[in-house]
Amino acid sequence: MDGAVNEYSLLDVFKEAKNLKAIAAELPITDFALLRLCLSIIYATHRGQVLDTELWADWFEEGLPVDNIERYLEEHSEYFDLFHPETPFFQVANLRNSKDERFGLERLILDVPSGKPYMTTRIGAGLDSVSYSEGARALVTLHAFDIAGIKTGAVGDPRVKGGKGYGIGTGWTGRLGGIFFEGANLHDTLMLNLVGTHPSSGTRWANDAPAWETFHWDAGDAQAAENPSLEATGPQALYTWQSRRVRLFPEDGVIKHVIVAQGDPLAPQNMLDLEPMSGWRNSPAQQKALKSPTPVYMPRDHDPARMLWRNVGTLLPAGRTNTSVEERFRTSVSSEWLGELYLDEMLPHEYPVRLHGVGLVYGSQQAVVDELYDDVVSGQLATFASTNPQVQQAISNAVEASEQAVLALRNLAANIATSRGLDLEGPREEASTLAYAALDAPFREWFSRATPENIVELLPEWVERALSLILAIGLDMTSRAVSISFFGREHQDRRYNAPLSEAWFRSALAKIRKSFIPTTHTEERA
Structure with missing residues (x-):
């Protein structure tokens, strides 16, 4: 030993x-x-x-x-x-x-x-x-x-x-x-x-x-x-x-x-x-x-x-x-x-x-x-x-909220790429890499503190943490892209540019928050 x-x-x-x-x-x-x-x-x-x-x-x-x-x-x-x-x-x-x-x-x-x-x-x-x-x-x-x-x-x-x-x-x-x-x-x-x-x-x-x-x-x-x-x-x-x-x-x-x-x-x-x-x-x-x-x-x-x-x-x-x-x-x-x-x-x-x-x-x-x-x-x-369904659901929700946040970031990267007329797959994969690297250590630390008694209460903490990390990466993306994709371009009868992409991104994160954090917790946070 x-x-x-x-x-x-x-x-x-x-x-x-x-x-x-x-x-x-x-x-x-x-x-x-x-x-x-x-x-x-x-x-x-x-x-x-x-x-x-x-x-x-x-x-x-x-x-x-x-x-x-x-x-x-x-x-x-x-x-x-x-x-x-x-x-x-x-x-x-x-x-x-x-x-x-x-x-x-x-x-x-x-x-x-x-x-x-x-x-x-x-x-x-x-x-x-x-x-x-x-x-x-x-x-x-x-x-x-x-x-x-x-x-x-x-x-x-x-x-x-x-x-x-x-x-x-x-x-x-x-x-x-x-x-x-x-x-x-x-x-x-x-x-x-x-x-x-x-x-x-x-x-x-x-x-x-x-x-x-x-x-x-x-x-x-x-x-x-x-x-x-x-x-x-x-x-x-x-x-x-x-x-x-x-x-x-x-x-x-x-x-x-x-x-x-x-x-x-x-x-x-x-x-x-x-x-x-x-x-x-x-x-x-x-x-x-x-x-x-x-x-x-x-x-x-x-x-x-x-x-x-x-x-x-x-x-x-x-x-x-x-x-x-x-x-x-x-x-x-x-x-x-x-x-x-x-x-x-x-x-x-x-x-x-x-x-x-x-x-x-x-x-x-x-x-x-x-x-x-x-x-x-x-x-x-x-x-x-633990075989408690509430405990298992809280763990699944923590992972699912993370996955949905990463998906929102991938979509942001794709929308910015579309506004510039670029291929989509490369930016999406880069966004995934950045996102999971940012979430990895914090999730492990959060999970190590979880118990069957407290994990339901800890879930909103993780969701907020994950959304905050993903938001920071997304804002960095849009700040770097805004100078060259502010006006953007039309694609399939829809306008794509950096400001619109950021707005859609923020909306997606808000929906994730609403889905995984109880209303009472959101009101207390406000």
Whole structure:
């Protein structure tokens, strides 16, 4: 907790969880993948037993059942040996291609898209070798986030054609808009993302198991093939999903070469009850393509141009009374679980947490990485977990008022551009960039002060603040434009100039104020 970064064994991570701030690996996506690995081990340790809200609260207060975790890791130790001769961790011991080739580490290290070293933190000699520990972290990350495209054709895989393994998509976690909650230390972070079962619901994910327990270890060369009996059964399976077949080659105490082949494919449609750490979106296109009589939900991946706070209203738990199956967005199971804990009064309401969004944005045919998404929103646990409709409406209104104010500024920029005979899209995008940059830090600060008890009262404060910030940007625009667009021009039987554009802009902001601030508050302000 002193800020130092150290390496720990898996067991020591659990033993020291209350003394560790967070997982801090090479990349945020690695942190996320390792967090999911740790959670899968906790789930596996407690399999067959009900983790209800009361037991969850006991673990949150007293600590994880480390003795049980240690016993589980000892009983399954052969699966956590990176170079076990038969069951190496997250690998296939005999994996090879027809030429017995070995390949460079650019196929393992995800911050180095092959042939594009401009995105790397490891160039040249830095890719010659990695330590066993870094190799293990990269291995977990690869299964979770690997790019799509052609891989090495592995002996024993009937899918191979002409020595190549053709694409099955990205790693499973790369398809998600990763969402998790961070607490004061690693123990609390693990607990906040450990989904249990409400007493009224029965056992959840009863047949779930991690990859090392379900992999077809006895299949010989056919280990390279798709696992014919594998099913997506819940978080244990999905958090450890073997999207690739991999083999690491040690040499002189380091890892220098690797083989990466295709692994187990997984379709993303309607996985929302099995995958707890992502939001979801209703996809009419998928419903039509699959000819499904019911809505089809896809993972709601992150938009790099959209800050996480702009989505926060759709990431809140729906609560037990919500029975609709046709919402545009569905929140994560982990968020719904926090809502259950909140309703059962098992959470410390004033506990500060961070809602963390993480993921990759893939480029052409998902075969390259364009961007890494990593954003957080801080607030009180009760605010994120509350299922009170008034609280959720206040949060949604705060975001919506901001969005409408930005739209008003975009329209102002477009109207000024029209008065000058310019293209509209460039000024609109510039206005959006300026607006969201101005709103970003103030919104985060405002949200961090919000509680279920005060957020309705705080909403007018935010709306006024947002409108003030946007008004200042708009007035600066018109002051710079007035000298060259005072008289303006006619366009589609309408006069456009800077003064008129400003008047329309002010009118739009006034309508937003009226829509989101109660009349009594407006009268008091006057």
